Amino acid sequence: MGGGSIPHTSLLLLKSVRYLYHFKDVLKSGSYSLIPQALDYVKGLYHCSKKKATCTGMEQHLGERNAQSHNHFISQSHWNWQKVMDKIALKCYYFFVYFLGASREDICLIIDEVGFKKAGKFSACASRQWLGCLGKQDLGQVAVAALLSHKNYFSLICTRLFMPESWEDDLQRRKKTYIPKEIKHKTKPAMALDMINHIDSLGVKYGWIIFDALYGNTLHLLYALSQLSHRFMAEVKINLRIYLELPNIEIPQSGKSGRKPQKMKADKADISIKDYCKTLEDKDWTEITIRDGTKKKITSLYHLKKIWIWNERQQERKPLSCYLLVRKSMDGSDLKFCLTNATEDTPLKELAYAQGQRFYIEQAFKEGKNQVGMGDYQVRGWDGFHHHMACSMMALNFMMEQKHFYKKEMPHVTGEDIRQMIIICFPPTPLTKEQQLADLKRKHDQYQHQIKMNLARESKRRSAM
Numbered sequence: 001m002g003g004g005s006i007p008h009t010s011l012l013l014l015k016s017v018r019y020l021y022h023f024k025d026v027l028k029s030g031s032y033s034l035i036p037q038a039l040d041y042v043k044g045l046y047h048c049s050k051k052k053a054t055c056t057g058m059e060q061h062l063g064e065r066n067a068q069s070h071n072h073f074i075s076q077s078h079w080n081w082q083k084v085m086d087k088i089a090l091k092c093y094y095f096f097v098y099f100l101g102a103s104r105e106d107i108c109l110i111i112d113e114v115g116f117k118k119a120g121k122f123s124a125c126a127s128r129q130w131l132g133c134l135g136k137q138d139l140g141q142v143a144v145a146a147l148l149s150h151k152n153y154f155s156l157i158c159t160r161l162f163m164p165e166s167w168e169d170d171l172q173r174r175k176k177t178y179i180p181k182e183i184k185h186k187t188k189p190a191m192a193l194d195m196i197n198h199i200d201s202l203g204v205k206y207g208w209i210i211f212d213a214l215y216g217n218t219l220h221l222l223y224a225l226s227q228l229s230h231r232f233m234a235e236v237k238i239n240l241r242i243y244l245e246l247p248n249i250e251i252p253q254s255g256k257s258g259r260k261p262q263k264m265k266a267d268k269a270d271i272s273i274k275d276y277c278k279t280l281e282d283k284d285w286t287e288i289t290i291r292d293g294t295k296k297k298i299t300s301l302y303h304l305k306k307i308w309i310w311n312e313r314q315q316e317r318k319p320l321s322c323y324l325l326v327r328k329s330m331d332g333s334d335l336k337f338c339l340t341n342a343t344e345d346t347p348l349k350e351l352a353y354a355q356g357q358r359f360y361i362e363q364a365f366k367e368g369k370n371q372v373g374m375g376d377y378q379v380r381g382w383d384g385f386h387h388h389m390a391c392s393m394m395a396l397n398f399m400m401e402q403k404h405f406y407k408k409e410m411p412h413v414t415g416e417d418i419r420q421m422i423i424i425c426f427p428p429t430p431l432t433k434e435q436q437l438a439d440l441k442r443k444h445d446q447y448q449h450q451i452k453m454n455l456a457r458e459s460k461r462r463s464a465m
Contacts, residue, residue, distance in 0.1 A: 053373020
C-alpha cells in the first residue's frame, strides 16, 4: 500500500459499472434499459449521508440527474423488483460458493423484520405497529427480510412489505399506493415461509434457517420447516413450555362422572425453559468461541438438551423432536434460548456457529440505514418501496463483494471504507452557475404550486362543511 494509498481504486469504477450490468435483463422497462438510471440512483445512495439519500438529496449532492428523474425511476418505472432481488440472491449464493469456497452447511438463511418510522399514514402499509428500530410501537412500515450469510460475509436477498390487517380492505388507500389486488394480510411467520419457498425455487442452497422468537414461538412454522427437511435455529422465549421426555398424546379416559374428554392431552408433565434452566449446574455448560469481535474473540457458554414440544391448540400434530440450545454470556448476564431440529451427531460448535449468525442480519440493517440510505426513501407506493429496497440491496451486495477483494491489502476493511472509496471514484459533477440558478427557480415554482394546491384543498374542504 505504498505511501498509505488505497490499492487498486482505479478498478473500483469499472467493477461498479460492470456489477450493474449483471442486472441488464431485469433492470429494464419493456425493451428500454434502465441501467443508467439505476447507476445514478445507487451512486446517490452511496454519496448521500444518513437521512439525506432522498431523490432531492441526490440531486443536490450529485447534480447529475434531477429529483424528478430519480423519483420516476423509483416510483413509476415498470421494472420488476422481485426479479432484481432474485438476481441478488443468486449472485450472493454463487459468490459464497465460487469465491469463498463455502459448503452448503456453512451458508445460513436468516429471517427478521426491519422497521421504518414514517410521519404520515398514507405510505403503503403504514400503520401504528411495533418498530424494532425504536424499540416501541409507532407509526411506520415494517418489512420481512431474508439475508444469506457465510461466516462474516452477508447480504440481504429478499425484502417484502408487511401489510397490517387495517390495510387489507382499505380500498381507497390501496388504490392511492398502487398495491396489487392479490396482496393480502399475512402474518410475518406466514410471509417468512413464503419467502423461504421462493428462495428454494431459485436453487439457492443453505444449511440453516435462523430467526428470532417471533418466528421461533410460531410452532406451525417449525413443523412446516421440518417437513421440508430444513434445519432451523429458532430463538424462543423463556416462557415456552417443553417436554423433557417424549409424551404420549391421546384422549384421556373418562372418569365415572363428569363430561367425556374431547381433546387430546399429553401423559407427561411439561416445564418452562425458565424453570429448566434453574436446574443447570456449572458442569452442564461448554465454553465455545464463535467468531472474532472488533476488540476480542466472542466466547460464550452453551448447553444442549434433547426436548419435545407440543401444544394443545394443535391437536392434529405429533410432538416435535428438537434440541434446546441455551447460550449464556461468560459473566452470566445474558441468556439466549433456541430450538433446533439438527441431528444428534451435529457438533455443538456447529450449533453455536449457527446461533451466532443471527448477529449479521442486524448488522445488515445497520449498514443499510447508515451507509446506503435504506430508510431514507420518500415514496408512498408499493412498487416505490420495493424498488428502493432492491437498489439498497444491490449497493450492500456490491459492498460485501468488495470487502472480500480488498481484504488482502486491508485486513480490517469495513463497509464504510468501501463506501468512501466509491465516493472517491465517483466524484459529484459540479453544477454551473446557470444550472444552480435554474434549479433554484424550479424549486421556487414547485413550492408556489404546492401552496396553491393546499389552499384549493382547504377551500374545497370548507365549502363541503
